[in-house]
Amino acid sequence: MAVPSEKLVSRPVQVHAHTAGYADILTPEALAFLARLHRFAEPRRQELLQARRQRQARYDAGVLPDFRPDTRDIREGEWTVAPIPAALQDRRVEITGPIERKMIINALNSGAKVFMADFEDSSAPSFANQLDGQINLRDAVNGRLAYRSPEGKDYRVGANPAVLVIRPRGWHLPERHITVDGETIAGALVDFGLFAFHNAGALHASDRGPYFYLPKLEAMEEAALWNEVMALAEDELDLPYGTMKATVLIETLPAVFQMHEILHALRERAVGLNCGRWDYIFSYLKTFRGHRDRLLPDRGQVVMTVPFLKAYSELLIQTCHRRGAFAMGGMAAQIPIKNDDEANDQAMAKVRADKLREVQAGHDGTWVAHPALVPVAMEIFDRHMSTPNQLHVKRDDVHADRDTLIAPCCGTITRAGFDNNVEVALRYTAAWLEGLGCVPIHNLMEDAATAEIARAQLWQWLHHGDLDFADHAPIDFALFDHALATHTHRLQESTLPGARRAIDAARLLSELTHADELGNFLTLPAYEQLA
Template sequence: MEHGAGRIKMGEIPSLDFVFDVVTEVPVRLELSPSPQGLDEEYGTLFTPASLLFLHQLVSEFDNEVDQVSRLRVSRKAHLDTSGDLPGFSQATSHIRDDPAWKVLPVPPRLQRRHVDVGDMAPCDTRRLIQALQSPAQGLQIDFDDGNCPTFYNQIKGINNVCKVVYNQFPNVPAISQAPVLMLRPRAWNMVEHNMLVNGKEVPGPLFDFGLLMFHCGKALYNSKSGPFFYLSKVESFMEARLWNNIFLWAQQQLGLPRGSIKATVLIENVLATFEMNEILYELREHSAGLNCGIWDYSASFVNKFGHREAFLLPDRSKYVNMEKRFLRSYMDLLVQTCHRRGALATGGMAAPLLPPVRDSHAYQTVLANVTRLKLLEIRAGVDGFMVYDLNLIEPMQKLFQQHTGGDNQLHRVRDDVAVTPEDLVCMPAGGVTLHGLKYNIGVGILFIHAWLSGNGHFFYRGQVEDSATAEISRSQVWQWIRHQAQLEDNKRVVTRAMVVHLTQEVMKELREVTACQTVRAEESLQTAAEMFLEVVLKRNFPEFLTTYLNLDHTFLSSQAMWENVARGALASKL
């Protein structure tokens, strides 16, 4: 499962050790935590001398540039805060936008007709992964980001599962050349991997994920004409796209792959990136598979960047925020236009609802009709594909694409009718705050933290899947409504800290039933999640990413040690 032979010498166990390059005899300063309980075989498969050297070289080569990305984000945010400016299309890069001649390289055949992907596919969930591979989906979003909780156990299990898929080691699963295409989604730049240090620093999460996936699977995916294909999360600027492009060039050279072998879809999840979509495609023009537009991470980015400004008060998302609103519709239209003018694919977001089990029921027909209406909006806008979570939605949505596109992509639709202005992109929708929306956001925020404390990256609530994207918009709205003392539509009461604390206590009664808290430990975990949620939404300064906040928090880290002990105890009892 790996490229090349080992070129470093070390002890049998790589944890917390130094290794040496046998060619240069230069010490390779790398530390790795021991294997999580029950994953010794997977751990040994992934962390070979050769793969560790590859990871060390990758991180050493790009670590400073990753830090520069973080500093650039801080600098841009500080400028927006101090100047009161709004983003716009940069004059410095107008030559890229205005030049009609350049295009991205054509995507490989396996990406050209990918209408329906399965989203939030946490690869550590072996059962669901196999079900998705056996489904009629055209692609799988192998998600180490939004839908995944990045415990060391989950990362090792998930990456090893990807290797087993690529090398056809799961029974009753199609070969990789025939299975749904894997769209590998590493963590975003805001995440670090606590269990590996290179040169005395925790490594960036995306480099850890990308490095292991590429080292073990890159050449096999390329030889089978099935990749390597990636999703790039939470990119904020073309400089970040340039960094990824440099990483791709380096990895291809190291692994002996032709230039342009890697293809990547950039998720435009940040309002600042919307003004640089041409530039992002240009930086990745040899490696681009297109751009993706979603709704909740993107909406949350408005609170992140402008949330302290009262003019950017985002109304109740469950009632007033959808892809038909001007700021989101403009974003989707501009993304489709930009992609298709450059020969790149444009993909839409994920349908989160779960179909009820009884097909003939009114509830089933209502959910299917709502999903169809919203996805038809994306198809008519010109998208070439989108995602669903529920595997039972795959075939209805594929039929919808077939009916309206003839089964092909929509690259021919260059959307010359679209003329989006900066004002269109930052126009907040009308609407207010509702008691239902406030309580719903509180529930989603608490349940997400509770899921993370249990090692899960997504959960089900009120008939749909929720992940970090919906958790981000939920906690963002509660923070913003407190900050601006928004009034409830229901009774004109002002949203205050006291109100949110009181409502949290009310919501907890429902959540205890949802989570079926039957043990003292489960009750304590849910209570801890509620306390952490309140801590986040009551902070003076807005935490940029909920996942970063949790990933660096002592409570989350210690919870992983607790679950490790539980696993050890369960294993010991079986023995």
């Protein structure tokens, strides 16, 4: 769709990368559209990122996150979000995955109600990866997506594909390959802007969007900026106000105290909130990086039934249903285990138990990471949710106060848990540096969130001092350095994803772990080393 030229200001936009093969994505009109979004949003985005830094400094000084007194009227007021489109009324099983061509086809054909195409945590954002993803999704929207494997197998999108929802990068991530007036543009605006520019008109004409998942928000003001950006895009693309719809991932600890406010800021376009459980655990660790009394045990012990996570998910359900929005459950990261029926049965039993917990709690849908899990999750939701959603389940019994939402859970720190964190953080980072954002490790489909948990836990356990394992052996840097060297050598000698970048990943992980302050995001320094 062409953007009306009179609405654009002609000023410098530069692409600092080879663009062969991408001319029909990076058109002059599309780049001008990105420039318009950047000039509008960048000053406010920088203010909001500074507010994040100031907020974290208060937490480091001992302040605890809490509900905002200045927004009490929003939390206590009677209001609802705008009506939800028919295409999103039933979201009982959603599949997520990267924007690679074959994976998109398999996800759209998986039988899930929704496919979240991910430019964020399951995509390593090389410029080629992001632009290839834009081509793939444009072809999907226009009904011409196809793929032939090296073995000669053909893949095409079948009848009744899943509804497409796009997750752009978070507000904090840059796209260094595009500058506007000499300033680096936000990755979020590149992902959102190029997709909207090329596909919004066709999706609107077919009543299929455009729809988005918004990641990593920490405050209502960040949601309000997204609302303003979408309104601007709708105006530039001649779409009715409110055409673009958004589901927000509640995957940061500060955001759980502003769920009403976030929905209110997006009330003309919000359709739900999602329990981004893995990033939420990471955010808990990061928020309380300076609080020795809030350390968490092995990440394998931090499950959704522990009190602070149970309260988070149930408060999300109560909040959403009070406001007429959908409450989406979290990710099942398991993948099928071949050649071991017993282990596979145990993995699928965990998935069923998790999805049963979600549907019985009142969630309207859930996430899976692999097409083989779609029928597993669908069977649970079909059996226990006879209606398209559960907006009628109000959960008035939920009373999640501040202290419950931030209470650490009991458990132990084990040698196996420590070693697993080193291995997962290393292997994922190395694969990410090779351009892979979605990596199978020990029968789980890992993305950036689990690597973030692993390296944040290592930092906390090592920097708070005098911590012991369950067997009373000390946790120290000598142990970390030895484990990192061991796993780096194993990865180098393997044929696993990331083998070629093992040394680079180990060096980065060592620097982040030894640093005096826990880094905000692994992907920020790693991005500087991404091809």
